[in-house]
Amino acid sequence: MMLIVLGVFVCGTIWTVLFSFTNIKILPIFTPKEWIDGFVGLANYRRLFNTDRWMSCPAITHIGMADWRFTCTGALPNMVTYAVLSIAIAVSLGFLLAVLMDQKIRAEGVFRTIYLYPFALSFVVTGHVWAWIMSPEYGLQASMRQLGWDSFSFGWIADRKMVMYAIVIAGIWQGTGFVMALMLAGLRGIDEDIWKASKVDGIPAWRTYIQIVIPMMKPVLVTIFVIVTSGAVRIYDLVVAITDGGPGISSDVPSRYIYQNFSANLGQSLSASTVMLVAMAIVLIPWIRMEFGKKSQA
């Protein structure tokens, strides 16, 4: 049974990668003949990166890397935007909350329960709640205006330029509690004596955090980074629930692109899957190096 499952994983992945180099139209079964007949080399990848919906960077030659996001549009840049922002915000907010929770506060259990409950929910549930809150018609914007703040404007989910940031908000809402829980476990794992020693030496608490505690928490931080990033790379349900890729296709993401090209554009779909596999591999490298590095030392 397990051998079959592993076979499915290994063969399935190899199958996807191999057939991304062919021009197949309907789902074949693996036969070498089908593969040789349909072999087109990198053509699918070339087409994929020439498709605006996947990625389009009109002025890439004239700008620096810092402006990348503002000129590139499409599924892949959207995913990168989401990944970078949600990691940056969820990790810093999660760390802040974990540090505050670690100050021997009252009702710690209550706070933890509140921060973590969104993580139990489905992305579809999260998505629909936030779509409702952020809907310009009846949500936050309408409510604030009704309360008398007429100039209040929050129409991100209907704005092509801002829609990804709206999705980031929902993603942070769901994921921060989880980052906080892992960080808190990491903080609790640090020896009390370290704190005593730095107190004796008169080092302020914030410097102890930055110079001693954070470096000591490196394994936890790497794990968090890997988990959050791999979640961001495969983001799908959240986007489907909030905007379904809209307005237009301005919040499309790779998983959705792959799924939508299922029947129309199989070759591209497969090559896009392979790109995601590569993206995931890049994320995993630091983690694998850490895990295997540990083993070789032991």
Added chain:
Amino acid sequence: MTNAASFATTPSGAKPKPFITWERFVVYAVLIVCALFFLLPLYIMIMTSFKSMAEVQSGNIFVPTLHPTFDAWSKAWDSACTGLYCEGIKVGFWNSVKITVPSTIVSIAVASVTGYSLANWPFKFSEVFFTILLLGSFIPYVVMIYPLVIITRELGIFSTLWAVILVHTIFGLPIQTLLFRNYFASLPQELFKAARVDGAGYWGIFFRIFVPMSVPIFTVSVILQVTGIWNDFLFGVIYAGPTNYPMTVQLNNIVNSSMGGKAYNVDMAATILTGIVPLTIYFVSGKYFVRGIAAGAVKG
């Protein structure tokens, strides 16, 4: 407390701290503001679901309802339209139950036995096996979509409940096996050796010694599987077929169907109903849940 202290002329010991310092105030203020951010959507969701549509359109999302009504709830459960038919989200609820129960049982049964073999009965390629498992739990789902479509099609079960159950079982196995392997490997080896000396066999050791000792890890993996499968959307859309859509997919269809205008109160009631199963598990299971998600977050 002590007599010595009461006779002393000057107070001894640490200076008593004021009840609340400025620093403590900031700590609590930040924690409470953040808590409000996390609670607000829950509050809005619940309030909206108890409003009538007239109240939703004229009112304010923050204002609590003045005339609470269960209409939206009964409509969401029983008669909301998904675009195909109008039988509410209950269809999806039962489909989700039918998908979740068998795939949880099968994957945990297989994973626990495999984890036990890997930890205690090393075989020739167990290291390779282990590495593939580790990588397998990280592979993005989308990479496996097409191969699994072919496999389920060839088995003749594509677009049926069996297909989703199979897919969930397959994707649950790597991470579940890792969980069990690590847990069994952490148990003292002497137990295993003593049992062997006493003549217990492969299954005897597993059922009479390891399983009774492993209630925590079974709890963690049940939580992980049930919430994971319940919250899944992608596999449900692809493999289940329209009549077997799980609750998350039904919810999405109800919200997106515009038959007879948008009913936000019904949408929110359906949203809460979909979230209620994992939320209940979360509130009941407490620390096991945190352990479960920590293990499960790496999943594909």
